[in-house]
Amino acid sequence: MELLIKDLHKNYGSLEVIAGLNIALPSGRIHCVFGPSGCGKTTLMNILTGLIQPDKGEIQGFSNKTFSYIFQEDRLLPWCTVEENLLFVLENRYERSEAVKRVDKYLSLVDLERFRKSYPEELSGGMRQRVTIARAFAYGGDIFAMDEPFKGLHLELKKTLMDYIIHYWYDKKPFFIFITHDIDEALYLADDIYVFQGPPLNLEKQITIDIPHIRRECRKEQMNHYKALLMKK
Numbered sequence: 001m002e003l004l005i006k007d008l009h010k011n012y013g014s015l016e017v018i019a020g021l022n023i024a025l026p027s028g029r030i031h032c033v034f035g036p037s038g039c040g041k042t043t044l045m046n047i048l049t050g051l052i053q054p055d056k057g058e059i060q061g062f063s064n065k066t067f068s069y070i071f072q073e074d075r076l077l078p079w080c081t082v083e084e085n086l087l088f089v090l091e092n093r094y095e096r097s098e099a100v101k102r103v104d105k106y107l108s109l110v111d112l113e114r115f116r117k118s119y120p121e122e123l124s125g126g127m128r129q130r131v132t133i134a135r136a137f138a139y140g141g142d143i144f145a146m147d148e149p150f151k152g153l154h155l156e157l158k159k160t161l162m163d164y165i166i167h168y169w170y171d172k173k174p175f176f177i178f179i180t181h182d183i184d185e186a187l188y189l190a191d192d193i194y195v196f197q198g199p200p201l202n203l204e205k206q207i208t209i210d211i212p213h214i215r216r217e218c219r220k221e222q223m224n225h226y227k228a229l230l231m232k233k
C-alpha cells in the first residue's frame, strides 16, 4: 500500500499550516515525520488518519483501512479502567476471548498488568501513554500512525517498545508512520525520515537509511553519517 499526498492544503483561520504538500510514501518502510514544534506534523497526521479534513487536496491509499493511532494526548475513557479501555476498542474487531487474550498480552508488553483495574486518573502520564501503546498494538490496524509515541517514557522501556515495534513490523508489515522530535528515536526506528519545516509544512529533506534495523547498532560510523545529515541545517 502506497500513500499518496496530493496538493494538500490546510489553514487554521489566517494561519497556513499546509500549503500544497505533495509526497509519496511507499509501503514496506517505516516512515518518520521529523520537524520542529509547531511546523504542522500533527495536523498532517490528523488529515492522513481522517480525524480532520483538509481544505483542499487528496490522500490516496488509506481508504477502507483500519487505524491504530497513538495521539499526543492519551484519549483514554476516564470512566473505564485500563482493561476496559482496551476492550472498548477491541470489541468490534475480535471475539471476546481473543480480545481478552490481547489485553493480557499487550498490558504485559507495556508492563502494566498490575494496573489493569486502575482508572486513567490513577496513572502517571507515562503510564497512560503506555496504555495507549498497548491499545494500538492490541487493535492491530492496517496502519499505525503514532504521534510522539514514546513521550514521557524512560529509556529502557522505550528501547523495549522500539524493539517490539521493529519485530512486529517485520512480522506483519503494517503501514507505519510516526512523528518524533528525537533524533535517536528516528535513527533507531525509521527507514525513511522526512524532515519538515513550517508552517506552512514543507519537506526540507528526506533521509533514507539503508541499513537493516538489526545491524544499526554495530554500524556506528554509517549511523553517525545519517545523524549528521539529520542535524545539518
Ligand SMILES: Nc1ncnc2c1ncn2[C@@H]1O[C@H](COP(=O)(O)OP(=O)(O)OP(=O)(O)O)[C@@H](O)[C@H]1O
Pocket (backbone or CB within 6 Å): 012, 015, 017, 035, 036, 037, 038, 039, 040, 041, 042, 043, 044, 072, 199
Ligand atoms: N485546531 C487548531 N486551531 C488553530 N490553530 C491550530 C490548531 N491546531 C494546530 N494549530 C496551529 O497550527 C500549527 C501547527 O500545529 P501542529 O500541532 O500541527 O504542529 P506540530 O508540528 O505537530 O507541533 P508539536 O511538535 O509541538 O506537536 C501551530 O501553529 C498550531 O498552533
